[in-house]
Amino acid sequence: MQVTEAILAGTAVSPDRFPKDGLPEFALVGRSNVGKSSLINRLAMRKKLAHTSNTPGRTRTLNFYRINSRFYLVDLPGYGYAQVSKSERLRWGAMVENFLAHRESLAGVIHVIDLRHPPTADDRLMAEWLRAHDLAVLVVATKADKIARSRWESHRRQAEATLQPSRCVVFSAETGAGRDQVWTWVVERLSG
Ligand code: GDP
Numbered sequence: 001m002q003v004t005e006a007i008l009a010g011t012a013v014s015p016d017r018f019p020k021d022g023l024p025e026f027a028l029v030g031r032s033n034v035g036k037s038s039l040i041n042r043l044a045m046r047k048k049l050a051h052t053s054n055t056p057g058r059t060r061t062l063n064f065y066r067i068n069s070r071f072y073l074v075d076l077p078g079y080g081y082a083q084v085s086k087s088e089r090l091r092w093g094a095m096v097e098n099f100l101a102h103r104e105s106l107a108g109v110i111h112v113i114d115l116r117h118p119p120t121a122d123d124r125l126m127a128e129w130l131r132a133h134d135l136a137v138l139v140v141a142t143k144a145d146k147i148a149r150s151r152w153e154s155h156r157r158q159a160e161a162t163l164q165p166s167r168c169v170v171f172s173a174e175t176g177a178g179r180d181q182v183w184t185w186v187v188e189r190l191s192g
Helices: 036-044 086-102 121-132 149-163 179-191
Strands: 006-012 025-030 062-067 071-075 106-114 137-142 167-170
Touching: 025 036, 025 086, 036 062, 036 071, 036 106, 036 137, 036 179, 086 106, 086 121, 106 121, 106 149, 106 179, 121 137, 121 149, 137 149, 137 179, 149 167, 167 179
Parallel strands: 025 071, 025 106, 106 137, 137 167
Antiparallel strands: 006 062, 062 071
16 A cells, blocks of 8 residues: 555544544554554554654553545554553553444454564453454564564464454564555455
């Protein structure tokens, strides 16, 4: 996909600040620091659209990135960050679950995991929850550049078998590997 326009159209902590234009939305979920912001930047071919960080657990808002005035990528706060309080974790759960379960314009979920390791317990919980809610899920296994290419397919298969998404692709924000496959899935969802 040719991205001609990519803008942070809004940030929200509550539903009254969500966009009201009804454009389709693709939510990004994943463990804190897994590489969601880097994925967004690589997909959009913008270096600093989404703020990347070495410190996990920073993003507490839902960030709506509007692409080509046609759809949104919605960055949800990362899960599995141990350093937050229980009440904060509960608040995270309520906000994210509410969005994923009730958002009418939600066209699909991009579940970002780390290709190097088997899915974590948190990854599996997230996947189960998404399946129970009958959401179309693309698993993006990122940081592929950090392991040998010869191991990509076996790790991808393991993630696919464990999480059972609609599709599972290998990705690297560093090299751009897998970018076309992610966009293909998005475009399929938009036209289907
Ligand atoms: P987020 O918290 O999920 O948004 O994670 P970030 O996108 O901020 O990434 C966390 C760290 O992982 C940063 O230091 C990134 O540079 C690094 N990172 C993310 N994706 C990749 C990737 O595909 N390859 C490599 N080598 N590093 C990555």
